[in-house]
Amino acid sequence: MTDLVGIVIVSHSIDIAKGINDMVRQIAGSELKVAFCGGTADGRLGTNMKSVQDAIDAAWSPAGVVILVDLGSAEINSELAIDMLPAERRGSVVVCNAPIVEGAVVAATEAKSGSPLADVKRAAEELSPQ
């Protein structure tokens, strides 16, 4: 069995992240790893590098992980979380420049079919206005 690319969802709001996770789960099946996080460490709106790190760990797959983000700090905290990964994992985790809801669903669909990391990222990013 091939390893599937994992999916991480990072929103400023844990409710949004959870809702997207629910939508992705509908199509993900049992073999696809999906993790989500949102909010600051003390439960306000925002994002937090530590919770992104934990989500990457939870969704970790040898095939890599794609991260879907909503606004500014979600992307910056995700990029910092990637920088802090052990060197051997750093190249296998990428942030998608894609709308978070559609991007997560498309990435999960692509990942579930066994596509490699670059293809999963590309599929999600094709949704972005050029």
Next chain:
Amino acid sequence: MRIDPARLIDAIADCMIENMQELTELDAAIGDADHGLNMRKGGEALRADMAAFKAASLPQALQLAGNILATTVGGAAGPLYGSLLMTMGKSIGPDPDLGEVGKALVAGVEAMERLGKVEAGQKTMLDVWKPVSRLVAREGATVQSVRALAHEAAVATIPMEARRGRASYLGERSRGHMDPGARSSELLILAVIDALEFEQ
């Protein structure tokens, strides 16, 4: 130049806590009004770890402070200030001269710039850190000139149009307000200068 790591971190923490009101108001005008509270949370988290800072060398203290800010602040300021301090901590020795401080600051600001994918002139904290780091790295920069530049650079963000962060959604309407991150950067630079003992 002698730097007491605990005293330095304490000054940073005080600055982050004391300026909550002003930073909240600046962020309310062109953002989501959370910068003041975010900074206060970061300052409180630094204070909570004061025992660790008292036992730390300067490189250790900067890396620990960076990690704490990146995980507690929330908002873009957390990872940006976090990467600035973590990179400075990795680039500096335990007993640096001013030249070494300048080099570490330049390295930290470059890390922040890369992480935020931000350029000068986009109405962000980089508009303060970039010129200040260049000045500090230049031989013969005086404390007075660094203070003055930090202030001028923050004020210079007022007429800019925001190109990054929440304020960028306002486009033209972001003009006429100081960038909250630029202001907190100015305040931190002044607080750090006050805390350091300069051997002239």
